[in-house]
Amino acid sequence: MFLQLLINGLIAGAIYALVASGFSLIYSICKFVHFAHGAVIAVAAYILYALFSLLGMNFWLAVILTIILISIFGSIMNLIYKQLRKRKASNVILLIASFALLILIESLILLFFGADVKTIGFIKIAKGVEILGAIITPLQIFIVISSFILFALLFFLMKRTKIGKAMRAVSDNKDVAEIVGISSERIYMWAFIIGSAIAGVGGILVGLEQNLEPMMGTNLIIKGFTAAIIGGIGNIPGAILGAFLLGLSENFGIWFLPSGYKNAIAFVILFIFLLFRPQGILGIRKK
Amino acid sequence: MVKTSKIIIGVIIAIIIIGGIWYALGGEPAEGTIKIGAALSLTGKLASFGQDAREGIEMALEEVNQEKDFKIKIIIEDTQGDATESVNVVKKLIEIDKVNIIIGPIRSGNVLATAPITEENKVILFAPIASSVDITYAGDYVFRNRETSGLHGKRMAEFLINKNINKVAMLTAQAANSKSYSEAFEKGFKENGGEVVSIIEYEPDSIDFKTDITKSLNKNPEAFYLSVTAGTDAGILVKQIRELGFEGLIGGSTAFESEEFLNGAGEASEGTFFTSPAFDIENTEIAGYREKYKRLYGKESSAFAANAYDAVKILANAIEHCENGEDTNCIKNYLYDLKDYPGIGGKTTFDENGDVIKPIQFKTVKNGEFVIYEE
Numbered sequence: 001m002f003l004q005l006l007i008n009g010l011i012a013g014a015i016y017a018l019v020a021s022g023f024s025l026i027y028s029i030c031k032f033v034h035f036a037h038g039a040v041i042a043v044a045a046y047i048l049y050a051l052f053s054l055l056g057m058n059f060w061l062a063v064i065l066t067i068i069l070i071s072i073f074g075s076i077m078n079l080i081y082k083q084l085r086k087r088k089a090s091n092v093i094l095l096i097a098s099f100a101l102l103i104l105i106e107s108l109i110l111l112f113f114g115a116d117v118k119t120i121g122f123i124k125i126a127k128g129v130e131i132l133g134a135i136i137t138p139l140q141i142f143i144v145i146s147s148f149i150l151f152a153l154l155f156f157l158m159k160r161t162k163i164g165k166a167m168r169a170v171s172d173n174k175d176v177a178e179i180v181g182i183s184s185e186r187i188y189m190w191a192f193i194i195g196s197a198i199a200g201v202g203g204i205l206v207g208l209e210q211n212l213e214p215m216m217g218t219n220l221i222i223k224g225f226t227a228a229i230i231g232g233i234g235n236i237p238g239a240i241l242g243a244f245l246l247g248l249s250e251n252f253g254i255w256f257l258p259s260g261y262k263n264a265i266a267f268v269i270l271f272i273f274l275l276f277r278p279q280g281i282l283g284i285r286k287k
Numbered sequence: 288m289v290k291t292s293k294i295i296i297g298v299i300i301a302i303i304i305i306g307g308i309w310y311a312l313g314g315e316p317a318e319g320t321i322k323i324g325a326a327l328s329l330t331g332k333l334a335s336f337g338q339d340a341r342e343g344i345e346m347a348l349e350e351v352n353q354e355k356d357f358k359i360k361i362i363i364e365d366t367q368g369d370a371t372e373s374v375n376v377v378k379k380l381i382e383i384d385k386v387n388i389i390i391g392p393i394r395s396g397n398v399l400a401t402a403p404i405t406e407e408n409k410v411i412l413f414a415p416i417a418s419s420v421d422i423t424y425a426g427d428y429v430f431r432n433r434e435t436s437g438l439h440g441k442r443m444a445e446f447l448i449n450k451n452i453n454k455v456a457m458l459t460a461q462a463a464n465s466k467s468y469s470e471a472f473e474k475g476f477k478e479n480g481g482e483v484v485s486i487i488e489y490e491p492d493s494i495d496f497k498t499d500i501t502k503s504l505n506k507n508p509e510a511f512y513l514s515v516t517a518g519t520d521a522g523i524l525v526k527q528i529r530e531l532g533f534e535g536l537i538g539g540s541t542a543f544e545s546e547e548f549l550n551g552a553g554e555a556s557e558g559t560f561f562t563s564p565a566f567d568i569e570n571t572e573i574a575g576y577r578e579k580y581k582r583l584y585g586k587e588s589s590a591f592a593a594n595a596y597d598a599v600k601i602l603a604n605a606i607e608h609c610e611n612g613e614d615t616n617c618i619k620n621y622l623y624d625l626k627d628y629p630g631i632g633g634k635t636t637f638d639e640n641g642d643v644i645k646p647i648q649f650k651t652v653k654n655g656e657f658v659i660y661e662e
Contacts, residue, residue, distance in 0.1 A: 001505055008497040115330040117519045119550040126554070127532050135532045210494045211519065211551055219492075251498045259499045260461060260490050 003134040005251050011140045013247025014147040015209070017240045018202030019224030020231065021154060022195035024239035027228065028171045029191040032094040036077060038221025039105035040196050044070040044203025045212050046109055049118050059122055067200040074196020077101065078189050102217065109214040118212040143205045150201060151240055154194075158236070163190055171234070226266055230273050232280025241281050245269070320358040321612045323602065324380030326391035326401070328368035332491075332517045335545050336416055336591055337368070337393050342584050343415075343595030344390060351603040357611075359603060366392050373397035374404065381408050387615050388413065388606075390598050394516075395419030395436075395464035402426045409615050411622075413602060415594035418541070420467040423640045428615065430622055430641040432594050432601070432632065436464060436540065439562040440471030440514070442647050443538050447510055448479040452536065456484055456508035458499060458524060460491040460516040468514035468540045476512075484508050491516040496527050510536040517542050522551015529555040536560075544589070544650065544657055556652045560660050565646035566590030566632050576631050593632035601628060601635065 023037045047069055051062035084097055128137035158164040169177040170187045178184055206220065223246065228234075231242025246266055253265040273280060325344055328337035344361060352358050362384050366373040373392045380386050381404070388411040392398050395417040402425035405412040414422065414431040423435060447455060455476060459469040473483055484506035487499045503511070511528060515521040521543050528537060529552075539561040542548075549556055568577060568587060576596070580588040588596075601622070609617035628635040633645040649660035 001501065004501050005498060008495075008501065011497070012495055110330075115334050117332075117522075117547050117551065119522075119553070121550070121553060124554060125526050125529060125552065127534075128530050130532070135530070137530050211523065213519075219494075254498050255502065259487060259493070259496075262490065262493065 001133075003132055005255055006248070007131075007134050007136050007140075009248035009251035010144055010244065011136075011209075011247070012251060013244035014144045015202065015206055015220075016223045016227045016247050017151070017243035018147055018198060018205065019220050020227035020239040020243045021151060021236055022198035022202070023221070023224050024228045024231070024234060024236045025154070025198070026191050026195040028234035028236065029167055030081070030188050031174075031234075032081075032091045033098060033225075034077075034195075035095070035098040035221055035225070036101035036105060037098075037195070037199060038217030038219075038224070039102045039109075040070060040074055040077070040199045040217070041203040041206065041220055042109060042212075042214065042217035043073060043105060044200040045120075045207030045216065046113055046118075048204050048207055049113075049120055049212055052122065053118070053120055063204055066204060067197055070200035070203070071193045071197045074192040074199070075189055077196075078192035082185065082188070102221070106214050106217060113212075113214065115214065120207050120212070123208055139205075139208055143209060146201065146205065150198060151237075154198070154236065157194070163187075167191060223266065226270050229270060230280055232283025235280065235282045238280050238282030245281070320360050321606055322384055322386045323359055323361050323599075324377070324384060324386040324389040324391075325361050325363045326366050326373055326376045326380065326389055326397075327363060328393040328397070329363075329365040331368035332519055333368040333393050335518070335547065337365075339589045339592040340391070340393060340415055340595035342580070343588070343592035343597075344599050346580060346583060347596040347599035347603075351599060355603060355607060357606070359599075359606070361390075361599070362386065366394075366397055368394055368397070370394075370397050370400040373401050377401040377404055381405070381410055387411065387612060388602055388618065390415065390595065390602070393417065394462075395422060395467070396462055398422050398429070398431075399425060399463055402429050405429070411602075411615050411618055413598050415598045416591045417464065418467070419464040420471070421463060423642050427641075428619055430637055432597055432630065432635050432643050433591075434564060434643055434645040434647065436467040436514075437471040438644075438647055439541060440468045440473075441475040442649075443512060443562050444472050444475030444479060444481070446649065447476065447512070447536070447538060448481055450510075450536065452481065452510045454482050454484045454507065454509045455512050456503035456506060456510075457486045457512045457514070458496070458503065459486065459488050459514045460520060461488050462491055462516045465491075465514040465516055465540065469512070472512055472514070489520075491520050493520075494523060496524055497531065500524075500528050500531050500533075504531060504533060508535070510538060512538050513543075514540040515542050518545030518547030518549075519551060521545075521548045522556075525552040525559055526555050549652070549655060556655070558651060558653075560649055560651040562647050563650045564590040564594075564632065565648040566593055572629075573631050588631075590632055593630070597628075597630035597632050597635060601625065601630070 026034045044066055048062055048066045051057045052059055123139050128135040166182045167187055169182055170184050174184050227243035227246045228239040231238030250262050250265050254262055327340050348361055364376040366376050380389055390413050393416050398414045398417040406426040406428055412429045416433055418433050418436040420435050420437045457469055459465050485503045489499055513524055537559045541563055543561040544563055605618045605621040606612035608621050622637055626636050635643055650657050651660040
């Protein structure tokens with residue numbers, strides 16, 4: 001039973017981590033809270049639904065196209081923020097703009113696809129495989145593994161590649177980075193493209209595992225945001241750790257408590273962190 | 288022309304256009320037209336039930352307006368399946384549209400939220416689909432032509448006992464209607480000597496029930512009873528129960544009967560069964576209704592659409608009886624006196640609480656379709 005709860009927690013954690021990592025990447029570089037990231041995930045799931053279920057495209061082709069399209073979608077969003085940045089908009093304005101975008105995009109999904117719940121239906125529903133008495137479906141194994149691979153790639157990108165180093169430079173100090181010749185606008189664009197691509201993978205996996213509804217992004221970004229704060233805002237490995245901590249404690253918590261307390265558990269953890277370790281798991285306290 | 292005067296002219300034109308539209312749409316209806324409100328969940332989780340009701344209402348309305356020597360106008364508003372929004376909609380219908388009769392809302396929780404307002408204003412509230420036990424005592428002006436869910440829970444308990452099931456795990460949504468199903472089920476199951484090994488109340492908007500199901504499976508149930516709010520949570524629950532390896536019986540509440548359930552649970556929906564109002568589509572007496580409905584909307588009528596159709600017909604008779612429908616006391620008394628009205632959704636007689644008793648049948652999923660359950 002312990003193992004089953006561990007697996008349930010890992011699956012939930014992997015989904016939260018896919019949301020939190022992209023969100024945290026954008027925050028660490030652009031230094032503002034991009035709530036519309038939740039809607040990007042929802043859009044990715046709906047794009048896959050449109051390409052695969054409505055147009056009958058080959059599944060893997062649809063997946064690749066979805067990731068490409070969602071990266072373009074993310075960069076369009078950056079262009080909107082860019083207009084605001086040009087006018088020297090404060091972070092509060094950007095925050096409100098991101099909320100507005102979240103609601104706008106969700107309403108557009110509602111307009112085009114309707115309020116009823118959609119299912120992608122690529123995977124046949126069957127009993128999962130048994131591992132030491134715990135049961136997990138192949139898709140869920142795939143979710144956990146692909147999230148780990150994605151995080152390893154992201155880590156590699158940030159530490160080893162030129163663009164990753166430039167991203168860290170901008171994240172560290174935008175003005176100094178500009179002095180040495182790094183265009184911060186270009187790096188912002190990359191942050192949105194990569195962050196949205198991760199969101200795209202998240203959207204595809206969530207869409208396959210759960211159902212699609214227009215407001216799915218809001219619920220996801222609330223959990224992703226909480227995970228990012230717990231992990232240390234702007235710290236990507238921290239956000240991933242925070243996401244798994246959140247998923248595991250929710251699922252172990254409701255073993256003892258009624259399941260209605262799931263969200264309460266998440267927010268109690270958030271408060272504990274905000275009170276006793278506001279910099280998060282891996283964050284460094286600013287002097 | 289200077290810029291300011293351009294703006295002023297623009298504003299004046301805009302006001303004239305808006306005013307014109309206002310006048311055209313908001314004009315008083317022709318003499319002899321009676322307004323009825325309908326508060327339905329046309330978007331949100333229960334959108335498909337709201338849509339069924341709307342179709343039943345529109346079909347009946349067209350017939351009533353041809354048959355009777357008065358005209359009825361139905362003002363349809365969307366409650367989004369939300370209690371707060373339902374209250375807003377009902378207030379709007381009473382205060383602005385000045386209706387005396389409201390059909391709906393769809394969800395039990397929404398009916399319970401709006402009933403105090405209609406009671407206070409002596410407005411008839413006629414619910415065609417909501418089935419919570421609590422609605423029985425919601426008020427004197429509250430009627431419904433849907434049997435209470437208490438009957439469904441009780442029948443399901445007897446059914447499982449007859450199948451030699453002694454240990455059941457229950458998953459119940461935190462919603463007024465789901466609780467009536469599960470309370471009646473639990474009572475009936477225990478009275479017949481069965482054991483309820485676990486009862487878990489879940490948040491209906493959640494999408495991950497794996498740990499709830501793990502908890503239930505830990506108690507080794509022989510069957511599950513799911514009292515859900517809509518086909519969406521039913522679909523996810525059944526999918527995850529089967530994925531976690533449970534192979535026994537899964538019984539459910541009436542909300543299973545929806546497109547969302549079949550899509551969400553996929554192959555896992557096969558063999559699940561649930562209680563449903565005994566609306567007999569094969570009945571030759573309603574063949575005319577059935578054909579017309581199919582022609583208009585391209586699908587079979589559900590029991591809920593038939594209830595909504597009956598609601599309009601019964602209310603039209605009540606309005607005719609009470610001359611102009613202004614006197615809701617007269618309409619109320621007419622409804623309480625109604626005996627064995629031959630409705631499409633079953634014979635209708637209201638008891639002293641404004642409830643009906645209608646037969647219940649069992650249905651199951653076979654090859655991706657809902658069929659009547661046979662032993």
